[in-house]
Amino acid sequence: MRSGASLPLPSRKYRIKTFLLSSARRVGEAGDLKDSSENRILIVDGGGTKTSAFLVRLGPADHVDVVASIRAGPANPVSVGWEVAEQNLRQAFEGLLGRSSPGTSSTLKVNYAVLAIAGTGREEVRSRMGAWFANLAIAERFCLLPDVALLVAGIGDQGVGIALVAGTGSIAWGINSTGQVARTGGWGFFLDDVGGGYWLGRQALQAVVRAADGRGQESSLTPSILKHFGLRQVEELVPLSSRLASKPILVAQLAPIVLQCSSQGDPVALNIVDRASNHLVEMVRCTARKLGWEAGGFPLALGGGLLEHSEELRQKVLKGLEAKNCPPATAALVDPVTAAARLVGHALAKEDWPHWKNVYWKGHPKI
Structure with missing residues (x-):
């Protein structure tokens, strides 16, 4: 890159429809997702200040359609504690997926979830967070990794x-x-x-x-x-x-x-x-x-x-x-949606990066 050159931005192939927390139930209007054969993905970008969550569809030719998004409080368990982090994450999940209370069945589940959570660079934090999310039985498959690590997944193959x-x-x-x-x-x-x-x-x-x-x-x-x-x-x-x-x-x-x-x-x-x-x-x-x-x-x-x-x-x-x-x-x-979609694309193509084996925690609700 020559000195002073404009920074290239990644091309965005998705359309964003934003729903506020107070109107998150409107996500139910996306009922076509329930029977769709397209891959449904939950993407969570949880930091020490706020949490952004997205419900997206991964279509052909790497097309990503963001159906809904929501914001909640911080999700870094190291800085805000486990109780607060889990409460904020659960709030985001309930808003996007229509889950009314813990233990009830969700009106919508996802095929894959990418959880980019600050603080999970530590193995003990990553393991505990992964087990907690698996127990919610929201996703068929998921991976958990530090929020900053997710950005690297979005800059190349x-x-x-x-x-x-x-x-x-x-x-x-x-x-x-x-x-x-x-x-x-x-x-x-x-x-x-x-x-x-x-x-x-x-x-x-x-x-x-x-x-x-x-x-x-x-x-x-x-x-x-x-x-x-x-x-x-x-x-x-x-x-x-x-x-x-x-x-x-x-x-x-x-x-x-x-x-x-x-x-x-x-x-x-x-x-x-x-x-x-x-x-x-x-x-x-x-x-x-x-x-x-x-x-x-x-x-x-x-x-x-x-x-x-x-x-x-x-x-x-x-x-x-x-x-x-x-x-x-x-x-x-690099935005988290672009990066997470690329990470999921590799997983679906069974092209997981072997050198990332110690970076993220992969799980299934039935583990």
């Missing part, structure tokens, strides 16, 4: 590469042809998560209070952030700080403000975004070194809200990798 995710937090994850897996980051907002949304938001807040003291440069971040919170003075951030400390998502929601100010040329915001991209570049490089790709040449999948919505940040990351002599062979934004 070989199942190798590195995924970089920058959303509320940040992580890089990769796998090579021998099945060696490496990760960098993903430690959580308190310990690390540099370059993620929370990190950007906190850097912006620090810039605002330092400017108020005269220790830092004035910037457009101050009026923008005060307006966001409905405040008049910087001092009013102090009583708000305890709430911000207990709810990281509120801090991460400042990231779009930082990116907007940066795109408008604000030097303070530009500096924050530059440092964020440098952190993300180092995460990819560190992962690449562990997998034998010191000189680049690997497929790179990008995901997470920051990278999805900020062309500026994407280009800074790609240019940074080139400047460090570690350019990817290809780079693309």
Whole structure:
């Protein structure tokens, strides 16, 4: 990829019909799925902030039709606990499949499910989550894997590469042809998560209070952030700080403000975004070194809200990798539906990637 080239986006062959949780029963209108011979797939993208679930049909020529989608709370059992994670996942399943209560029969089951759940990179977490889902008897076959790993499945036919995710937090994850897996980051907002949304938001807040003291440069971040919170003075951030400390998502929601100010040329915001991209570049490089790709040449999948919505940040990351002599062979934004459909396609064609045997947990309700 030449320097400054536009990031190629994967072609999308599906149509999305979105249903809110309150109207999820309308999924019952998709009754034609019950008797359809097409493959019905449940796709779940469960992170530490939210869970997105999709009910799709996999038709001929890799055509994917998203019949319905739904959102629920976070599903990472490591960060929110098992009770909360299972409750949010069950809520998503009930909304999409019409299951009224635990233990009752579903009005609609699926042929295959792909569960991309944060935290399942740990074997003990993956095994427990897999056994729990199998007991629900929703899918004839399913696989369970870390959410970041799913993105690698969407960038090529070989199942190798590195995924970089920058959303509320940040992580890089990769796998090579021998099945060696490496990760960098993903430690959580308190310990690390540099370059993620929370990190950007906190850097912006620090810039605002330092400017108020005269220790830092004035910037457009101050009026923008005060307006966001409905405040008049910087001092009013102090009583708000305890709430911000207990709810990281509120801090991460400042990231779009930082990116907007940066795109408008604000030097303070530009500096924050530059440092964020440098952190993300180092995460990819560190992962690449562990997998034998010191000189680049690997497929790179990008995901997470920051990278999805900020062309500026994407280009800074790609240019940074080139400047460090570690350019990817290809780079693309990958959405979970595209990646999951590809993973299912391989499974249905009995072309499972053998080097992924330790990445995902495969199961059947009758195990």
